[in-house]
Amino acid sequence: MKSAILVKNNKPLIVADIELPKKINYGQVLVKVFFSGICGAQINEIEAVKGEDKFLPHLLGHEGSGIVEKIGPGVTTVKEGDHVVMHWRKSLGIQSSTPTYLLKGKKINAGWVTTFNEKAVVSENRLTVIPKNFDLRTAALFGCAVTSGFGAVNNDAKVKIGQSVLIFGMGGMGLNIAYASSLVSAYPIIGIDLHKSKLMMAKKFGLTHGIIPTKNLDKKIREITDGKDVEVIFETTGNSKLMERAYELTPNDGKTIYVGVPNKKISIYSLPLAFDKVLKASHGGSSIPNKDIPRYIKLVEKKKVNFKKLITHEFSLSKINNAIKLFRSGKAGKIIINTQR
Ligand SMILES: [Zn+2]
Incomplete structure (x- = not known):
């Protein structure tokens, strides 16, 4: 075998x-x-x-x-x-x-x-x-990919209709997070990735804006959000620097969700957590396979998702x-x- x-x-x-x-x-x-x-x-x-x-x-x-x-x-x-x-x-x-x-x-x-x-x-x-x-x-x-990505949006972040979403890394996990965010009508759904081809692909799965990382990332994001903060930020790469960046970009009433497994220790300023800022590490999107999988299969069969x-x-x-x-x-x-x- x-x-x-x-x-x-x-x-x-x-x-x-x-x-x-x-x-x-x-x-x-x-x-x-x-x-x-x-x-x-x-x-x-x-x-x-x-x-x-x-x-x-x-x-x-x-x-x-x-x-x-x-x-x-x-x-x-x-x-x-x-x-x-x-x-x-x-x-x-x-x-x-x-x-x-x-x-x-x-x-x-x-x-x-x-x-x-x-x-x-x-x-x-x-x-x-x-x-x-x-x-x-x-x-x-x-x-893993769909259940974790969809679960991160549904169960961990509980993204609301119309909330703004930012995703670091548009690999398999990032794509699923973008897709699930679009299904709950988040807007805008902004993706950050080094590769333009992946940002282009993610647009087929609900990504509304793609950014190739630059020094003035914050400015680029605010151009898309009309100067507002992004409400929910997902980090899927596990890169410690990006995990710190994702947390810093999250406003004091926003959510940072870590989906990638960290490659190193990170350093963050924790005071905002004492108030309304939320920092959560997703564990497989808290998915329940026997309940979630039949739901997703139904959506595929009814041609609501592909x-x-x-x-x-x-x-x-x-x-x-x-x-x-x-x-x-x-x-x-x-x-x-x-x-x-
Ligand atoms: Zn996995």
Whole structure:
């Protein structure tokens, strides 16, 4: 079974054939993975930004889609043949033990869900069943990108109709935040990104204005807002300097929402927090997979939203390191891995 393994931090992943666990244990589900996304969380794991990685070598990936091949004892929420979204947020069902795979007799660790592999043993509570006729490529985005981005707008920032929004970074997460902001009629929705092509693309998803970072950023923003402060600011890059900047730009009655995982410690002036200023770090958009995913599927089926164009690139699992390189360049929208190619 082909898989991409993190053997050493800050090194390319090793693509190799590994053996599945011999037994599917209590609460576990064997899934044939069709599509997987890539997000900042995997880059952080590769770079060990949270500190020493005690689980090496291990599998990666936390958003995907697939078909259930086999269920373990106790599993009730999914059955063989079901199409599923694979997500890192907890949902219904059992939280099982984590699986161990083998490569030439050597143990390969994995978490409750991994998606950079052709097949995965997943904890029941990391799966949500979707209709069989729903596009699996789109479904993979519901594992993290869409649910986190939409959740950051809906649950964390609670953006109101007509509020102004500013987004740092127009990658997969920024695009979803722009899209969700437009669905709740925020205005203006301003995006900041180094790449003009991404700002152009984001305009198809509700972004009303794009800015390439300059020294007089504040002035540029105020030209768009008729001199007013922006009410809700999202930071999706995790760059500590931009996180500080996002907070500074937020007025004392506004909200700063951190969506990116920080790369360093940050320094902020905290006094305004004692009054009305809100600073919040989003944890997966506080999404509830079994409730949010069916809602988004309904909107796709009724043609109210279309996520297909969020995907700008697709790679086979064997080319995963190229996909990671492209992700790091910041030039792509949402990148998808076709795990069966
Ligand atoms: Zn993610």
